[in-house]
Amino acid sequence: MKIGEVARKTGVKAETIRFYEREGILNAPPRTRSNYRDYGPAEAATLVFIRRARDLGFSMPDIRELLELSNEDDRSCAAVDSLARAHLDQVKRKIAALQVMRDELSRMIAKCEQDTISECRIIDTLAVRDR
Amino acid sequence: MKIGEVARKTGVKAETIRFYEREGILNAPPRTRSNYRDYGPAEAATLVFIRRARDLGFSMPDIRELLELSNEDDRSCAAVDSLARAHLDQVKRKIAALQVMRDELSRMIAKCEQDTISECRIIDTLAVRDR
């Protein structure tokens, strides 16, 4: 499979695939005689793994570790679990921070009565002149 | 005021203040004879404005626009409001996306029963071998 085909099959863009190879999270595939990358199903599977993990917000160092762990079939999965749990915690913290922003923005917007800028409660809230 | 003092007063680090000057969202202040930046209260106020807006997640282009608008006292604040509303929408979308991640991660983690990696439901969910 050439890079374009594996890109279509896995949902990972060709440029991103080359980027993953440069970063060392995807093994470099063999080349055809015209120097095109020639992928097999194993690489496609790795790419799907990477894409799913990225969709769940895992970082590239996380994914590198998950990929290594996924090959050690008979070890305990404790490391996988704690990595996933740590990541879940981080996602929860990010949500909480965004909810604070959302609530503050909503309050700010609700107070504005579409007047002139000198009366605008949004600008007031941001500027030192407020309160 | 030298940069360190205004940094302490506004909660914006000196390096970040210089960065804002380079980016053109904070005016370059006059210099002392020894070439140190010499800030007055107006620049400090601008920095507090920027910091508050950043805390609410506004982007630097957004902030540039908010700063420009904040000087036009007698214009309507419609532009301010729509900018804030657009930003709120974006924050809400980000929260929704993170909640999807959170729920998927939680489900994945809950299914794992701390077995070997070949049985791990987390790895299974990511890999093609799943289902």
Added chain:
DNA sequence: GCTTGACCTTGTAGTGGCTACAAGGTGCAT
């Protein structure tokens, strides 16, 4: 056999919002 077009190759630079140096200048106290 020659052109067109889709695809592939490498390398480099840009995105956002900082942060972290490196290498040197200034100001004040001891």
Added chain:
DNA sequence: ATGCACCTTGTAGCCACTACAAGGTCAAGC
């Protein structure tokens, strides 16, 4: 005179891509 905190400029790094530029390869159609 020495030390130390502070300031200056410039450059590079962070993350996960994305967007070129400039060129090579291959099949189809005329």
